[in-house]
Structure formats: C-alpha cells, structure tokens
Amino acid sequence: MTESTQILLASRPEGRPTPQNFRTETASVPAPKEGEVLLKIRYLSLDPYMRGRMSAAKSYAAPVEVGAVMEGGTVAEVVESRDPNFAAGDMVLSYSGWQTHAVAKAAHLRKLDPEKVPVTTALGVLGMPGFTAYSALLTLGKPKEGETVVVAAATGPVGSAVGQIAKIKGARAVGIAGGPEKCRALIEEFGFDAAIDHRSETFAEDLKAACPDGIDVYFENVGGPVFEAVRPLLNFYARVPVCGLVSQYNATGPFEGPDKLPGLMRDVLTKSLTIRGFIQTEFKDQMPNFIKEMGSWVADGRIRYKEDIVEGLDKAPDAFIGLLEGKNFGKLIVKVA
Amino acid sequence: MTESTQILLASRPEGRPTPQNFRTETASVPAPKEGEVLLKIRYLSLDPYMRGRMSAAKSYAAPVEVGAVMEGGTVAEVVESRDPNFAAGDMVLSYSGWQTHAVAKAAHLRKLDPEKVPVTTALGVLGMPGFTAYSALLTLGKPKEGETVVVAAATGPVGSAVGQIAKIKGARAVGIAGGPEKCRALIEEFGFDAAIDHRSETFAEDLKAACPDGIDVYFENVGGPVFEAVRPLLNFYARVPVCGLVSQYNATGPFEGPDKLPGLMRDVLTKSLTIRGFIQTEFKDQMPNFIKEMGSWVADGRIRYKEDIVEGLDKAPDAFIGLLEGKNFGKLIVKVA
Secondary structure, eight states: OEEEEEEEEOSOOSSSOOGGGEEEEEEEEOOOOTTEEEEEEEEEEOOTHHHHHTSOSOOSSOOOOTTSBOOOOEEEEEEEEOSTTOOTTOEEEEOOOSBSEEEEEGGGOEEEOTTTSOGGGGGTTTSHHHHHHHHHIIIIIOOOTTOEEEESSTTSHHHHHHHHHHHHTTOEEEEEESSHHHHHHHHHTTOOSEEEETTSTTHHHHHHHHOTTOEEEEEBSSOHHHHHHHGGGEEEEEEEEEOOOGGGTTOOSOBOSSBOHHHHHHHHHHTTOEEEEOOGGGGGGGHHHHHHHHHHHHHHTSSOOOEEEEESGGGHHHHHHHHTTTOOOSEEEEEOO | OEEEEEEEEOSOOSSSOOGGGEEEEEEEEOOOOTTEEEEEEEEEEOOTTHHHHTSOSOOSSOOOOTTSBOOOOEEEEEEEEOSTTOOTTOEEEEOOOSBSEEEEEGGGOEEEOTTTSOGGGGGTTTSHHHHHHHHHIIIIIOOOTTOEEEEESTTSHHHHHHHHHHHHTTOEEEEEESSHHHHHHHHHTTOOSEEEETTSTTHHHHHHHHOTTOEEEEEBSSOTHHHHHHGGGEEEEEEEEEOOOGGGTTOOSOBOSSBOHHHHHHHHHHTTOEEEEOOGGGGGGGHHHHHHHHHHHHHHTSSOOOEEEEEOGGGHHHHHHHHTTTOOOSEEEEEOO
C-alpha cells in the first residue's frame, strides 16, 4: 500500500490565510484500477485562484471542502499503470493537488516530453497560466499594432506572457510590478517597453507618463489601487479582460467609501469600454493553436519565462500565503519530491 | 429675414437642471445657400443624453457651449430649398435643436414619408432610440430563445423596444418602470412577461421573483439602486450593454460608501460577465437592417410605441427636467409648431 502525504484545508480563512488553515495528514492510496495510474507527484503549481477555492462563497468552481486535499495542477511520474497509454516512468500533467502520491484516471492526464522542454513549463508558460494569457489576450483583449497593453502582476506567469504576446502582436507592453527588481526584470528579461512599480508613491503619475497615448487593453489581474490608476487612462473602446483580482481576495466585509461603482459605470458608458470576466476553459477550442504557437515562441526564445521553485511540500502553505502578497518572483512551483 | 425662437444653454447645471439653466432668445436665420434648406421645426425630441451635453465633463460628444442653442433631433418642414433633392413642404429628419427655424445642409437631412408612418416615429421607435435598442440588444445583448432579458426605464422609447425585440427573439422580457400605471402598460400595451415597479418597497424581491432563472441580458439605462437589485441575479455569461445611467446624471460630488466597485468586479470575474458601454453610432452598418426589419415590425403592429407629446417649445425645459425624473410616459416629444 502506498502512503501519500497530503495538505488539507483545515479551516476556511477569514481574510489572509494563515498556516493554521492547512493541516498535514498521511493517507493510504488505493491500488490503481483498470484505466488508472498510480502517480508520484514531482511538482505542484501554486496559483492565486486557489484562494477562491478556500472560501465557501459561490464562484465558477466549487470550493474545496474543509478536510479535503487542497486542489492544484501537478507534474507527476507514473509509478504503476493499468492503462495501455501510460507506462511507469512517464511524466504527466495531472490535477492531483497538494500531496505526494495519487491515483488518477488515465483519461485525465496529458503525457509530457522531458526531452523537449522542462516539464515544469506545463504548469506555467505552456500550461494553464500561459494558456490563460494567450487565449484571453487574443480573444478579448485583441491588441492591435501600435496600441498600448497594460498588465499588472507582470512578472507572474500570466502577466509576463500577456506582455510578451502583446509585443509579438505589435503592441506596446507596459508592465506593473512590485519593487525595482521585478521592474528591472520586466525590461531586461521580458522585453516590456516600460515597467512601473506600484509600490512607488508616484505610481499613478508614473503610469500616466508611461502611457502617453492612453491604454487600449488593460489585462486585469489585481484590482484595487492599480485599477484606480488605470481607469482614467483607458481609451475609447478599451478592453478590460478580468482574469483575477488578487488584491481583494483576502478582503473581508464591505469596502470603505466613497462608492466608485457609479464612476466606473460612467467610464464604461462615456468611453464605450468593455469589461469582461472569463475563465480560460471557455477558450478550449484554441488549445491546439496555443500548443503550436506558444510552443514555438518558447522554443525560439521569443517568449521567456521565470520560475520560482520552492523545495518541499511542507513549504506550500507559506509559499501560497506569500504569493497572495506578491512575495514570489515568477511562476511559483513547489518541488514535491 | 426669418426669425427663430431659440432655447439656449444659459448656464451649466449643478446637479438637477433648473429652468434658470435655459434662456429663450430670438435670432435671425440667414437665407439658405446652395445645397441648404430653410426649415420650420415641427417636433423636437427630448432625450436623457442631453443632460450630458449640458455638462462640461469629457464624454463621447462635445458639450453644448454656454450661450449656444440646445442640441436635439427634430422633425421639420422644408420652407425654402436650394437643393434639388428637397422641395418646400417636404418633411425631414434634422438635428436642428431647441428652436423654431433653422438652416441645414441638405446632405444632413433624411426625407420622411408622412403617408407611411407618423413623422414623429422618426424621433422614437424608428429613429435614434429605436435604433439604439435594436442594434445594441442584438449586437451586444444577443438574447437567445428562453433567456431572460431585463430592461429598466421600460416604457421609454429605448426600453419598450428592447423588451419587444427580446420577445420577437424568443426571450422572456421583464420590464422595470416607476409606478403601477407604467407597469400595467408594460404588460397590456407592450406585451412584456413581467413588470416590476422600482418604487415599491419590495422592489428587489419582486424582481427576483420575476426572474426565477436569473438574468441573461440586462440592458442598462438607469444605474443606481436598480442595478444593485439586478446584480445578484445575473447569470454566468450574462451581458450588460450600458446605454444610459439616468439615475446618476444629476449627481454631484462623490457617491457615499461602502465602495461597491470591488463587489462588481468580483461578479464580473466569478460569473464571466460582459459589461459593455456603447453609442449607437458604432452600429451604423446595421441601419439598413433596422429600417427594413423594425419598419415592418411597426407596420405589422408587432412592435408598439407610445409618445408623450408636449405642446410648445417654451415647455421644453420643464419637460426635459421631468424626463430625468421619470415623469414622462413614453417617448417625450415637443410639438414646436
């Protein structure tokens, strides 16, 4: 019998998650049945959307139950297979959550080729975050040559891909990030045209100066004061794909006034804005294009990526708490084993 | 020399417009030049968008200058023509504003046929308001069979057309209006499936009860408390074309907290909502379809309309002030002469 070390949701956070919201347990993993495989998890992806799953509030996905294993995308090695398409030693992309071992249905797995690209890219630039950036930017943002695209959390796996894809499409890419080190990386590593530090006291003025022709696409990852600085710069017919709102995930209770909603709706009306929420699953018909196009951009070095790898499953709760505060630098991944 | 009685913008309103914001003057109208016609205005359209033109704040259209004639759509009779396409006695659609006479370029006029439909329909159901409803509902709202479409200011020229076109497309139409008389008209005259009085103390519950399957399209004309009642009922992938925000046009200064913007953005994210401002001019390629399709619906009686005609240009300021408070009942038109 295989044992799995698991990190469970111990309780729902009130505001900022704490280590006490998580609990570690050991559970026996059943033997795989016909059409299933036994997996040893190698890498776990940590992503902001997981904060939503920790809450009971209604959202697009069901919450993680208290006492259940935390959900998450993983790269795993097949240990034992009862499916003809997989053999022991194969590396796969699975959705096995915060644990060391799991049984999975073979039909839910995607085989990875470690010779081609590092397997961790399946959790970042060539996985869900990269696909989110690619599909939503092209379908909803529709950047045109010469337009200005602004993205926050810009050194993250979604933001860095948004900026680089915008550049490939001929647009100007302006990234917002926290601190001078991340801003330097935006210019030097990711090739953004401008990088703005949202922690600076002159943030709003700096953003305005970096967008002399206004903003045509704002790819929303964060909300809060960053969105307030963006709003007056939005151009007529600007598009705002809403991918995440990490600045407000830990908020509790009502937000202090004045009420900015009427002002936002006035902007929507007088500037013919489009504000559009989405989940990447609605674009799944674009997956073949993504795999082909993004795969070649990454292989060519036209799209670069940055990973922030934390060692040990026991570090996952602290790393995740830090992610919500912008403490990571690049795609946050836990090396489980 | 022809004299024109004109209503000018005397000063910009602070909040609710008052009669003092308008001034009446008499001006000489020059003789028409080559390619121009002299018009006697018969009907003036009063519409909520005019409130925006009275303010200096930046919007999609330039404001009316203080001391200039108030703008507006008009139905006029040609008195003298220096263009081969028009003759004295012709009825035309023009944009001559709040006055009794004007000279206009023939190229800016559309000839009307009083034999076919009443000429006032060119200001309402077959004019700008009807086209706004038709083009934005079909392009942005995209109502599908069995879906629920909600519209406020529903007895107005835009709202009543939105509901009736939604019905033609097989959707359920729920109208919001102020007072039992207007609600009765929504059901009995316009054929809505449900009518909700926003002045009722149980408005939010009544709306919820009238939308047992949630709301798929909310055609936004008003904003404010009506939008707050709509928000929790919006379905996944709901579309919100933003046509107007009449409840906040007269607002001054900041809106009292709590701040509802983060809650709206959370709804956008978790329900993949689309919030989209527009001006009907962006859909002008649909004008031929509108003229054909809407014209036949009106001729067949499938689309009904209601006009609220006020006698005398001098009544325009008070009628317009009342319009912003929902005091009219149907398309508000001033019979100038």
